[in-house]
Amino acid sequence: MTTRATAFDPTRTAHLGGRFAPVTEEVDVVDLDVVGELPADLDGLYLRNGPNPRFTPIGSYLYPIDGDGMLHGVWLSGGRARYGNRFVRTPAILAEEKVGHALWGGLESMIMPGPDVVGPDLAHTFRNLPDINVVRHAGRLLALAESDCPFRMGPDLETLGKETFDGRLPAGITAHPKIDPATGEMAVFCYALEPPHLTWSVINADGTVGRGPTPIDGVDEPVMIHDMALTARHLVLILAPAFFDIAGALRGGSFLAWRPERGTRIALVPRDGGPVRWASDEAFWAWHTVNAYDTADGHVVLDYVQWPALSLGQDPVPGATAHRGLTRAVIDPAAGTVRRTQLDDADVEFPRVDDRLLTRPHGTIAVASVSGRTDRLLSGEYDALRWYTADGAGLGVRDWNAGDLSVGEPVYAPTPGTRDAEHGYWLTFATDRTDDSSLLLVIPAHDPGQGPCARIRIPVRVPLGLHGAWLPTEE
Numbered sequence: 001m002t003t004r005a006t007a008f009d010p011t012r013t014a015h016l017g018g019r020f021a022p023v024t025e026e027v028d029v030v031d032l033d034v035v036g037e038l039p040a041d042l043d044g045l046y047l048r049n050g051p052n053p054r055f056t057p058i059g060s061y062l063y064p065i066d067g068d069g070m071l072h073g074v075w076l077s078g079g080r081a082r083y084g085n086r087f088v089r090t091p092a093i094l095a096e097e098k099v100g101h102a103l104w105g106g107l108e109s110m111i112m113p114g115p116d117v118v119g120p121d122l123a124h125t126f127r128n129l130p131d132i133n134v135v136r137h138a139g140r141l142l143a144l145a146e147s148d149c150p151f152r153m154g155p156d157l158e159t160l161g162k163e164t165f166d167g168r169l170p171a172g173i174t175a176h177p178k179i180d181p182a183t184g185e186m187a188v189f190c191y192a193l194e195p196p197h198l199t200w201s202v203i204n205a206d207g208t209v210g211r212g213p214t215p216i217d218g219v220d221e222p223v224m225i226h227d228m229a230l231t232a233r234h235l236v237l238i239l240a241p242a243f244f245d246i247a248g249a250l251r252g253g254s255f256l257a258w259r260p261e262r263g264t265r266i267a268l269v270p271r272d273g274g275p276v277r278w279a280s281d282e283a284f285w286a287w288h289t290v291n292a293y294d295t296a297d298g299h300v301v302l303d304y305v306q307w308p309a310l311s312l313g314q315d316p317v318p319g320a321t322a323h324r325g326l327t328r329a330v331i332d333p334a335a336g337t338v339r340r341t342q343l344d345d346a347d348v349e350f351p352r353v354d355d356r357l358l359t360r361p362h363g364t365i366a367v368a369s370v371s372g373r374t375d376r377l378l379s380g381e382y383d384a385l386r387w388y389t390a391d392g393a394g395l396g397v398r399d400w401n402a403g404d405l406s407v408g409e410p411v412y413a414p415t416p417g418t419r420d421a422e423h424g425y426w427l428t429f430a431t432d433r434t435d436d437s438s439l440l441l442v443i444p445a446h447d448p449g450q451g452p453c454a455r456i457r458i459p460v461r462v463p464l465g466l467h468g469a470w471l472p473t474e475e
Contacts, residue, residue: 057106239266409428
């Protein structure tokens with residue numbers, strides 16, 4: 001196969017420029033400048049992963065799926081901050097660094113180098129893309145891919161190598177595992193082009209694999225699923241009609257086919273290994289769940305952000321009928337039905353809660369949102385933050401408009417020693433649209449509508465997107 005392509009023009013790809021443009025320099029800076037007062041009780045690491053091509057892409061580039069991983073970390077302690085960023089150095093990056101340019105094309109281009117260029121082990125293989133998320137579990141810091149093996153990272157963000165969990169999960173996991181705060185177990189799933197097309201697994205609190213890859217019955221073709229939710233009794237998976245079409249990609253079309261006539265199904269996978277229960281509904285897409293929990297009457301409540309159809313940087317498919325916005329689904333596993341309620345129709349994404357409340361009713365939901373004050377935002381760009389809180393009168397909403405800042409996913413950092421979700425901080429990277437400088441914002445949870453109590457100046461621009469985590473200093 002060829003290793004270079006000329007038809008693709010990266011300068012015409014919006015998500016390779018401006019505030020999404022990749023950065024190539026790896027830096028370490030101590031004693032960052034802080035505007036405001038950085039809380040002294042924040043002690044840990046805010047870490048974010050996201051797509052950041054090491055070299056100018058060839059063939060194609062599809063945000064947010066394509067791109068090499070880069071971790072951006074801000075260490076906070078005693079009211080001071082330091083910063084460092086590192087590429088997740090996969091075998092593909094190492095091979096490309098040897099020659100000084102890209103060898104693999106984007107997923108839609110199907111460009112893969114041959115053995116004369118990269119040797120027999122990497123020839124004609126897809127590149128690893130651990131560029132979506134980052135999680136710490138059982139002492140392992142993992143950079144996560146869409147559906148592949150994660151890469152284990154060291155304390156200074158150095159790449160330690162591919163993580164297969166002692167060979168028990170050789171196909172990998174997806175980018176949104178869920179950790180049960182009550183048991184410490186990490187539930188994961190993985191989709192594949194070949195049968196079995198969808199499996200789930202459990203990694204124990206000590207890092208051993210408690211349940212190896214277990215096929216989910218009723219999935220007979222490859223389907224894309226980005227996120228999941230977890231309850232005390234179930235894994236919850238939304239199977240929208242987004243099917244992989246490799247034959248279509250080889251003919252020059254999209255590698256994902258949206259087939260709304262198939263509808264969307266929700267799988268409830270019992271954590272005790274019992275039979276999977278299915279519920280069916282009209283076609284809709286969900287990038288991200290908020291959380292889920294079981295009810296006393298046997299139902300499952302799932303909060304998530306709904307889209308009318310799959311959108312990868314383009315406008316939604318014309319004719320889609322499902323609503324958009326924060327949504328609650330109540331699933332009846334016995335009847336196989338779903339009752340969906342639109343909680344808010346605002347343009348929002350990247351929902352997060354206090355991770356200590358996963359699998360239970362979650363209280364406050366934080367999201368990135370679009371204020372409507374400017375038309376200069378790209379797909380996947382947000383200029384406000386919004387918080388939802390359930391109370392006796394319904395769903396309370398608090399907003400903070402970020403002005404000239406484009407903001408990312410808000411992540412909750414609890415105050416050490418407290419269980420109250422109002423005693424903590426929301427953290428997110430932001431980029432100033434007037435000068436492309438980046439900040440880490442620290443927003444008090446008790447009154448987030450007032451905005452940040454501290455703005456930490458980051459010495460390099462942090463490209464917008466995707467997912468992050470607060471990693472408190474371990475005892």
